Amino acid sequence: MMKRSVIVSLCALFTLTQQAPSVDNCACELTHSETVFPHDKLTKVKDSASQCNSNINRRKTLELDKLLQGLEQRLPQLQKDLSQLEMEDDEDLYEVLSLYVIENELREVNQLINRLNMTTRTHQHLANHTTKQLEEMRVEMQELETYDTMQVMKTQQDNQRMMKDLNQCKTGHHSIAKPTQPPPGNCPHGKFLNITGPRVNTQGEYPGSYHYGAWGRDPKPEAGKKKWYWLVMLTSENKFSNYVRLYSSLSALVVGVSAPGDVQIHTSNPTTNTIQGPNVVLYGGALYYNCYNQPAVCRFNLTAKTVSTLQLPKGTRYNSNGNFCHLDSCYLFTDLDLATDESGVWVIYTTTQDFGNLVLSKVEEGEPPRLGQTWRTLVYKRGVTNTFMACGVLYATRYVNKDVEEIFYSFDTTTGEQKFNVGIFINKMSPNIHALNYSPVDQMLHAYCDSNMVSYKVLFSGMAPKPLDQPPMFLDLGSGSAEDMNDTLLDMEDPWDDVNEWWKA
Template identity: 30%
Template sequence: MWLQVSLVYLSCLILSSQSQAPDQASLHRSNDPAGRCHYIFSVASPEESSCSGSSIKPEMDGVLSRLALLEALVTQLITGADRGAGTGVGANHEEGLQEAYAQVTRERNQLQQDKEHLDRQIQELQGRLAELNKEAESLRQTPCLHTHTSGGTQHEIKPASGMYINPPYSSGNGAYQEMKAEVTEVPAPHLIFEGNHNLTGCGKLLSVGDPVLHRKADSITGKYGVWLQDPEPQGTYYTNKTVWRIDAVGKDVRQLFAYEDIDQFSRGFPMKVLVLPEPVESTGATMYRGSLYYQRKHSRTLIRYNVTSESLVSRVELPQASYHGQHPYSWGGYTDIDLAVDQQGLWAIYSTNKAKGALVISQLDPETLEVKKSWETNIRKKTVANAFMLCGHLYTLASYAAPHTTINYMYDTATGTGGAVSIPFKNKYRYNCMLDYNHAQRKLFAWDNFHMVTYDVRLGRMSDDSS
């Protein structure tokens, strides 16, 4: 565009130079006889009598100076246009580079996030693999239950009371088998009560087996919680095989998961989820005769919730009971009130300001939740990790985190006396936040750092003091 303007300006200059002083001079062109061209410049002035080059020179000098100035302007305009075009191309190129760099940076950040996510998954899988390897090693070390085969039918070998039976011996060809029985005399306190030997199933706790894993929680809400079975269910919809679970991590814990049996529980397939009318406080809930008993959040109120009718049946305040972190177990978790069930009914394990943090045991009416009788022990609640009731006896756990700890104290509500005991106990996953006894299953149920486990127990005769 600048070039076009310049050309127009040049044309104007030339025309103006040709049109100046039309009355003063004229230029004539003609051929001479020899064919040469002659240019004649005439001055139409009465004062000039002959041709003179001095009159033409100023005009030509003016035209030449104007042409030189015009060329300089055109050159300057063309150079400026080229520079402007070059600047625009450079700017566009720089913007393109910046955009490409930003895109590469975003892709690099996304790849870094994907890598970190995959690294976390690898760590989790490695942890699970290590746990499975430990479980497999434990299973390999556990002796198998031997059977005696006769005529293609397998029969489980069960010893009579006071007898130990060696596994069957095979001669090698499979055609002949010999069973050797050895009678071993066993002291009475170490007998395990089975069948009709003890109709109540009561006895003093002698030992606790290794933990058996049934399920691992798959989210942070499952770090600690409650899982149990009803030892004396009522109705037909829920049975003693039904498994109940509450994840106790959260601001408003209300969900109660019901599983058909332990197998479905292990698979993680609940058959129903009940929504409780009031939020749950910590891990002290228990199941008994078709109802869930639990402490309401931020209060000393106890609630009885019927799982069949899905309704709140009873609620009452536990007199003088500490709550919400005043006197919890040593692991914390607002475990001020711990409800428990055994062969003798429903219990509350807690403390009061009057007792100055000592463990208090109260037997409750399962219908009204009213206190029937209370006992005050001489053990501080905050010094023990957890507690449970078994045959009217209170047992406490020394540590919730030590992998090898003990059940360290027992209190007998029948005699009002207690004392130290030392029964080995394993916290396999090192954060045991719930421990309850189920007298129908004759097992301890525990929630150990995302892991839901059970322990077999071994009982001796109640009347034997040496146990």
């Protein structure tokens, strides 16, 4: 009996042991009273905030401000010109030139108004859309705040506000530094008064062959090259070139005797770092121009035969997207305009950030050249046909008719003053002026007009012109052949020296 009892007890113990749960299989159930944080909603709010920041920025406001400032400048000038036109009334016969000017001004004002209306509609649509987005974000953020039971975010926001107030308190006792001003200007010639001429009109050695190009003198010539002239013709599709042609004097240029001849940038045309567009200048023995297929200025050293580049700011328009224009057409590949004056080299261009308005930058010499101070204007580049610099002042022209161009705008880099009523007229020898270069060597304005090379005398208040007891010297040297004039002109002193001496007398 005893043995049976022991056996039964052992069997029962074995059964209980088998049924007991293993320690490795132990599981606990945790009940959390908080709801799950909606990460998808937070991501949606972040995306909406990022979109608002990209759509609403200072650039949008600046665009509207620039258009309003442009209208503010143009409308009083238009009213003044209309009053002047009424005074010119003579038995119902109005001054034709004044009518052309007013017609151009009306078109430009209408263009500004159209751009303003379009911009205002766009901004209104954007404002309505953004207001709706902000309201949705506000509701979602209020909902998300309910998950911050420990008020971590609220504490961080309070700390940020305190830090901001502390920084304002620290900086509030310090005076704000005044912005630096450019050095005062000093034009040795006095105030820009007028342009006379043309004084020289020639087609050179390629009559009617190359419609786009530029020519002039080096304001900072190398030794022995004081009287030299340079010529760049766009020889490929009226868009590109790969060399600069040199002449030992004005006489040599007129009769087509080039010495030392062509200085080639590259054997191919066009290719990397060759010339794109007609707006080029020569300064200090180097040619400055728009690099081929780049928003950049190239500097070609004529002696070393080397090219260095200056990249312009991001957003600079190039490849015929920011041209000079008039009512009928635009001048291809005039995105960048290089200019020289008494202080050196300048570049005039436009950017997407400036909404098509002219931007002016100083080009500092060096290898490579670098971008100096920059100024922004209120004049729309596509309403301008050409620009040039004289004594630190930017001048812009516009097309009046096939016989007349008007210098209508100026921007003084010393004072920042802008004028839309300069009112100096240029008598053209051809309908289109593709390039204008001011020469501080002799105060001449060199124009390249439909393959014609034309020069005008710039008159400043510091000059005392000789009384006009005889007609001004006008050298129309393009009518005869090079062979007929070669014997006489090449033996003469440079005829331009006579013109300069006549004006200085």
